[in-house]
Amino acid sequence: MYIVIVGGGEVGYHLTRILLSDGHEVLVLEQNPARCEVLCEELGGVVYRGDGCEAATLDAVGTGRADMLIAVTDGDEDNLVACQVAKHKFNVPRTIARVTNPKNEKIFKILGVDVTVCSTKRILENIEQELPSHPIIPLLQVKGGSAEVIEVKIPPGSKVIGKTFGDFKMPFGSFVLLVIRKDIGPILPTTETTLYEEDEVIVITNAESQDAIRSILMGK
Amino acid sequence: MKIIIMGCGRVGARLAEALSSAGNDVTIIDTEPFALRKLPEDFKGTALVGNGLAEETLVKAGIESADVFVSCTPGDNRNVMACQIAKHIYNVPKIVSRVYDPIRAEMYRGLGIESVSPTTVIADLLKQKIEG
Numbered sequence: 020m021y022i023v024i025v026g027g028g029e030v031g032y033h034l035t036r037i038l039l040s041d042g043h044e045v046l047v048l049e050q051n052p053a054r055c056e057v058l059c060e061e062l063g064g065v066v067y068r069g070d071g072c073e074a075a076t077l078d079a080v081g082t083g084r085a086d087m088l089i090a091v092t093d094g095d096e097d098n099l100v101a102c103q104v105a106k107h108k109f110n111v112p113r114t115i116a117r118v119t120n121p122k123n124e125k126i127f128k129i130l131g132v133d134v135t136v137c138s139t140k141r142i143l144e145n146i147e148q149e150l151p152s153h154p155i156i157p158l159l160q161v162k163g164g165s166a167e168v169i170e171v172k173i174p175p176g177s178k179v180i181g182k183t184f185g186d187f188k189m190p191f192g193s194f195v196l197l198v199i200r201k202d203i204g205p206i207l208p209t210t211e212t213t214l215y216e217e218d219e220v221i222v223i224t225n226a227e228s229q230d231a232i233r234s235i236l237m238g239k
Numbered sequence: 240m241k242i243i244i245m246g247c248g249r250v251g252a253r254l255a256e257a258l259s260s261a262g263n264d265v266t267i268i269d270t271e272p273f274a275l276r277k278l279p280e281d282f283k284g285t286a287l288v289g290n291g292l293a294e295e296t297l298v299k300a301g302i303e304s305a306d307v308f309v310s311c312t313p314g315d316n317r318n319v320m321a322c323q324i325a326k327h328i329y330n331v332p333k334i335v336s337r338v339y340d341p342i343r344a345e346m347y348r349g350l351g352i353e354s355v356s357p358t359t360v361i362a363d364l365l366k367q368k369i370e371g
Contacts, residue, residue, distance in 0.1 A: 072316055074342040096292065096316040099323075100343070107346055122294055126320075129327050 023085045023111075024048065025071030025101040026092030027058045030117060034091060035062055046080050072100040074108050082109040091117040099123075102132045124164075154237055155229060158221070166225055168196070171232060173218045176239045185210030190231040193224040241305045243268065243331075245291035245321050246312035250337070252277035254309065259284040266300045291321050302329045311337040319343070322352045 020043045024031050027049030035047045039062070047062070048071035049055050058066040069076035071090065082088065088105040090098035095118055102114035115134040118124050121143075124135045144157050159168040173180060179187060184195060198206045199219040206212060214220075224232060240263045244255050247269035256279055259265040265284030268291045269275055275286040289296030291310070302308065308325035310318040318336045325331040335353045338344035344354035 072343070073340060074346070094316070096314065096320040099320050100316040103319075103350075104343070104346065107350065108342075120293075123292075126324050126328060130323055 020044065020086040021081075021084060022046075023071075023077070023080060023082055023088045023105070025088065025090040025098070026117075027051075027054055027066065028091070028093060030091040032058060032061070034089065035065065039065065048076065048080065072097055072104060074104055077101075077104060077109060082111060085109070085111050087111065087113045087115065089115045093117075093119065095119050095123045099127055099130065099132065102127075103130060106131055155233060161223070166223055168221060168223050169229070169232075171220045171222060171236045173214055173216055173220065174237055175216050177214075177216070177237055178239060179214045179236055180216050181213065183211050183213050184208055187235060189222070189235065190224070190228040193222055193228045193232060195220055195222050197221040240264065240307055241301060242266070242307040242309065243297075243300050243302060243305045243325075245269075245308070245310045245318075247271075247274040247277055247286070248311065248313065249277065251309075251311045254311070255284060256282060268296060268300055292317065292324065297324070297329065302331060305329070305331050307331065307333045307335070309335045315339050315343055319347050319352060319354075322347075323350075326351065 022038055022043050022045050024035055024045060024047040027047045031047055035045050038045045045065055047058065047066050048069055049058060049066060050070055052068060055066055055068045067080050071077065082105055088102060088111045090101040092098055098116040102116050105111040105114050113133050116127055116132045118127060118135045118137040119139055121137050121140045124137055127135045148156055156170040157167055158170055161168065189195060195208050198208045198212060200206055200215060201217050220236060222232060242258055242263050242265050244251050244265065244267045247267050251267060255265050255267040259282060266287055267284060268287045268289055270290050272288045278286055287300055302325060308322060308331045310321045312318055315338045318338060322334045322336040326334050338347060338354040338356055339358050341356045341359050344356035347354045
């Protein structure tokens with residue numbers, strides 16, 4: 020596969036190395052001349068100096084025959100434009116953009132970027148999993164982010180303690196998958212399963228229902 | 240008309256003043272408070288410090304009820320991204336962007352973003368002056 024990478028920073032450098040060792044044909048575009056020299060020494064002749072948002076540069080590196088363009092500069096707007104130029108000027112079948120501000124993922128999707136990778140969101144999620152007191156822990160994104168698997172820990176004083184799953188309703192489109200009970204382990208819940216304090220409830224849901232789930236399972 | 244301008248450089252400030260004097264409700268945004276000093280003291284519109292790519296700033300500027308969104312920061316990519324947010328997320332009816340790179344300007348025109356390329360305009364003007 021021929022892959023064009025826009026941005027030769029740390030992410031671009033490591034990505035290029037990995038893709039090269041996987042046997043792909045890779046070209047990395049970098050604007051900064053000093054950085055280009057470093058990259059050339061490390062990676063050899065797969066580095067081209069130029070602005071990856073400029074059609075002329077993309078043309079010079081044969082983007083027209085590229086199977087994929089991956090934009091990993093540290094500027095969201097630059098990554099968006101590189102992907103759009105690749106799509107609309109060179110018909111690149113697949114574009115991937117790094118996104119720093121999680122709020123930008125929506126507009127990238129609307130504008131036809133095939134895949135967005137938001138490092139900020141990944142880091143936040145990993146940190147959240149390590150914070151014991153955090154109420155809702157995101158575990159897994161499903162179907163490109165339209166559904167999410169989350170973990171809710173039943174806090175002391177919650178109104179669902181002592182009740183069964185049959186006693187209350189979950190929001191539309193949200194389902195309880197599993198209950199992990201202290202000293203017991205995973206339990207497959209039924210409508211008759213009673214909830215205890217400190218139970219970890221694993222739920223599949225969408226972004227809109229998280230507040231409702233919070234108030235149902237954690238409300239006092 | 241309610242007009243939002245992103246980028247208070249020479250062009251942005253001048254445009255804001257002209258549109259405001261013509262009786263429009265103008266809000267101008269810049270990330271740099273110092274840049275807003277370019278506006279005349281009797282400027283009737285609103286000057287706002289903030290990032291025009293951020294939802295908070297745009298909502299504060301009143302984008303949900305804006306008739307026109309103009310982007311004239313020095314960065315082509317910032318401009319077209321802001322304009323596409325205005326068009327596709329907030330459905331602003333009229334969008335105009337400054338895009339220095341003529342090829343990019345042409346491409347975004349094709350994508351429904353009215354783009355003015357100073358590069359082409361100025362080069363043509365200078366050529367006319369030279370040739371008399």
